[in-house]
Amino acid sequence: MVMEREYLLAIDIGGTFIKLALVSPTGQLNGKSQVRTPDSLEQFCSIIDRYYELQKNQYNIIGVAISSPGSVTEAGDSLGYSSVPFVHEINLASMFSARYDLPVSIENDANCAALAELWNGEAVQLKTFACIVCGTGVGGAVVINKQLYKGANLHGGEFGYTILSSNLKESSYDTWSELGSSSAITRRLTQEPPYYTNWTGPKVFQQAGNDHDKALASLHTFFHTLAVGIHNIQYILDPEKILIGGGITRQPDFMNQVHSELNNIYAEKPFAKIRPSVSLCQHLDQAQLFGAAYVWLERYRKGERYV
Incomplete structure (x- = not known):
């Protein structure tokens, strides 16, 4: 027993999987x-209930911490649209607080990824950085002076909405998520002839x-788009470092391809002297x-030392 x-x-509520774990304050x-990931709120609650019941007799669970898609308000509502519709149906924070009598x-979710790096990851020594998360879409977060920047409409760091390619004659506007998400790599291969x-x-x-x-062509589009996005973030925010997350980053030679595309940009734009640290x-x-x-921990144990 480890109740002490x-x-x-x-x-962690994802579009494909729900991840669960016990995390200590250290x-x-x-x-x-x-x-x-289930289709309904009822199924989701059953999954969490089973896990909670299994763990609560072995561990001293002091609270529930949720990472969710959507624009999350201070009150705990998840606004907007996502690949997990049930997170927008109810205030999950209030629901689980009443369900388990816990804070x-x-x-x-992208904000959580950045804050994890700030807490005990790649950004521990940084004050200002941006985090890009490549998944089904492109998420992101901005941290300034060690504080998460959410923006006036909770869309700070929503890099996936940015337009990275446009055609004036055709009035077409392609967003970073449409061109440079992990899912876009395979989508191009299934939608363009010859169809795969x-x-x-x-x-x-x-x-x-x-x-x-x-x-090769689809991957080139992905890495080109990622490099353009990195360049733009560097010159809009001028952060100390830009971090990249998402399962795709596990692929061998990932960073070499990122730097290769960045080299192409700076060869074409020699006046851009600030090279991003990635x-x-x-x-x-x-x-x-x-x-x-x-x-x-920041909400309920503010001021205490976590590590």
Whole structure:
């Protein structure tokens, strides 16, 4: 039994999976579990209930920390649209607080990823940085003077909405998410002739290594878009560092391809003298769990030392 140690029940709500774990105030993670994201709020609550009941007799659970899609308000509502519709149906913070009689926090998933790096990851020594999260869409977050910048409309760091390609004659405007998300890599291969099926991210990288021309072209678009976005962030925010997260960053040679595309930009724009410092996020698929816990600690244990 480890009841004497305190833990937070951390919940990361993703478009494909729900991740669950117990995170201590000193950053220890235990009991990680992953299940497919359900279709309904009722199914979601059943998943969390089962995990909570399993853990509460072994661990001293002091609160619930949630990472969620959407623009999350101070009151805990998740606004906007996402690939997980049920998070917008109810105030999850209020619901779980009443359900378990525990203090609950909730924050946007990309913001959680950035705060995880600030707490005990790649950004510990930084004051100002941006975080790009490449997934089904492109998420992001901005931290200024060690404080999360949410913006006037809770859209600070929503890099996926930025337009990175446009055509005046055709009135077309392509966003970063449409061109440079992980899902865009495979979408291009299934929507353009010759049509390919059953593509996954790892398969695209594998086939690109075999000189598959369409796979190479789709990856080139991805890395080109990412480099343009990094360049723009550097000159809009001028952060100390730009971090990149998401499962795609695990692919071998990822950073070499990023720097290769950045080299192309600075060769064409020699007046741009400030070269961005770019690194990968440290926490990978655990980032939102750590970040959600950090948000809870900042809300309910502000001023205490977490590490």
